[in-house]
Amino acid sequence: METFALLFSRNPFLIRFFQTLTFAAVFLVTIPHSFGQKEVGNLAFTVSxxxxxxxLYHVTFRCDGIPGDTLSFKMPVWTPGYYQLMNYAQQVQNFQATDGSGKPLKWDKTANSRWKVYPKQTKSVTLxxxxxxxxxxxxxxxxxxxRGYISPAGVFLYPEGQLNHPLTVTLKPYAKWSGPIATGLDSITGQSHTFVAPNYDLLYDSPILMGNLEQLPSFTVQGIPHYFIGYNLGNFDRQQFMADLKKIVEGxxxxIGDIPYKHYTFIAIGPGGGGIEHLNSTSISFSGEQLETRxxxxxxxxFLAHEYFHHYNVKRIRPVELGPFNYDQQNRTRMLWVSEGFTVYYPYLILKKAGLMTEEEVFGALQRNVASYENKPGHRFQSATQASFETWEDGPFGRTGDEAYKTISYYSKGPVLGAMLDFKIRHETQNKKSLDDVMRALYQTYYxxxxxGFTENEFWAECEKIAGTSLRELFDYASTVKEIDYPKYFAYAGLAIDATPKDVPGSWLGISFTEKVDSLLVTEAEWESPAWKAGLRKGTVILKIDxxxxxxxxxxxxxxxxKPGxxxxxxxxxxxxxxxxxxxLGKKSERSFKITRLPNPTALQAAILKAWL
Structure with missing residues (x-):
């Protein structure tokens, strides 16, 4: 979120979900804004x-002591963690501005996400x-x-030039709701449902869930409380689930070796809807029925490990472009293959070491990542760094339609590059160092x-410093469409990977489809397949076959x-x-990329594999 946002519906290994509760003390490391803002006046929201x-949420926003004959109020066009434009302002209705005595003030909407208010001589403006x-x-x-769920970037306006200003939020939940309020914001002692944020970056990073909610038994890690609160959680063994979740957090x-927050909350918004990470919380879609099968x-x-690990990787270990944020436009980076891709890779190891995944399941997960990337034509056209930079147009899983074949997903290539970088570092250092050392170095040095955040050059410099050698080939694999030598890198860890092309049984037309009453609707035509060459595309209706x-x-x-031909x-x-x-008709050839142990590993290969798992 992208952090990870539609992964739940599009990628079976990256699902996202959860949160709810009011706390009396919250950390929250602030990223200072760079615009020289002065903290003057008072900003207070009330949401009923x-x-x-x-x-409809009704919002009252009181601004006292903000100087200027003209005040511009803006709404973000996106929210951190989900790298797509959202057009939140389209949902704003019934806008009004008054002075301290309740008299109407002149205002204009001068752009899609900007309102200008003319306060004259008054020192108090209420929107x-x-x-x-x-x-x-x-x-x-x-x-x-x-229930009510608030993604703050889509509800709370900010005065232009005042992103670093502290503010308060008072919530007035629906009277018939019985549950707590879940948010990463600090509550104000003695003031019911009132929270404080040191700046807008923290406000926009703190989603809110209210309603008829359930709070599961909390747990602590190194004395830090962790909560799970959600709506419509479903039927499952809550005690076992929280015990497993604690193992995920501990792993x-x-x-990294450090807990940088004072509490953490998983906010489960209900079935469906993706997941986005935050500094001390994550919002996730969640259904306990999913726990019924292996x-x-x-x-x-x-999915849960992915969203949780993001509080390190992307929120704190982050590309320099990802904060402080410009909420008026896309914030592009070439490094989402690290921020998102490595956060796909690490959960495999975390779950394996916690006893929640088997060795074969880890191999299978990586195998599917490789195959997802290599068996699609996009790997010939778009690099991981390009996919990162162009995600605002392409989406996190690449383009759709006729140009889908030109793109990849950094969620597929990123974890594979992470594994290969990990294996390379372990090999070059005789198993004394690993990718973990890179992540800790980035965390300690830059965060x-x-x-x-770190630059792309600084990232590679840290990797090469720890590996003690040039990593130019891996850099090329990330930044170009160069063919990858998988056997070489997987062998470092005592693993074999089957990259040999094999014919798929039967003849090949190359379409995916849904069946209608008297026809077939093409949902995808594979690039350069017989169907593609014949002119079939997504949306074509097939009425008759021969x-x-x-x-x-x-x-x-x-x-x-x-037969083919x-x-x-x-x-x-x-x-x-x-x-x-x-x-x-043609003949299709694919590579399975099945991962297995080498039959006769060297001592170093065996040691690396043991340490890795």
Missing amino acids: MEDPATH TYDVKATRNFVAGNYLDEN SVAV AGKNQLYN QTQKR GQKADVQALSALVKTK DPVKLLVLQNDQPKEITAV
């Missing part, structure tokens, strides 16, 4: 929701507005009779000491009975026009 069936909240998503806002902390549990635990009604049986018979006549509907085309 008297009729949640309308899906009131409603926010439509209908998107049940961790980067969106939602409100109904059962993550062991990598595969479902693996997906969920990898703790210099209190900033004169027969197009259905699953006809397509299955075609693949089984026809045989023609197939298809009657299709494109742009509402019938058309007859001929596709010449």
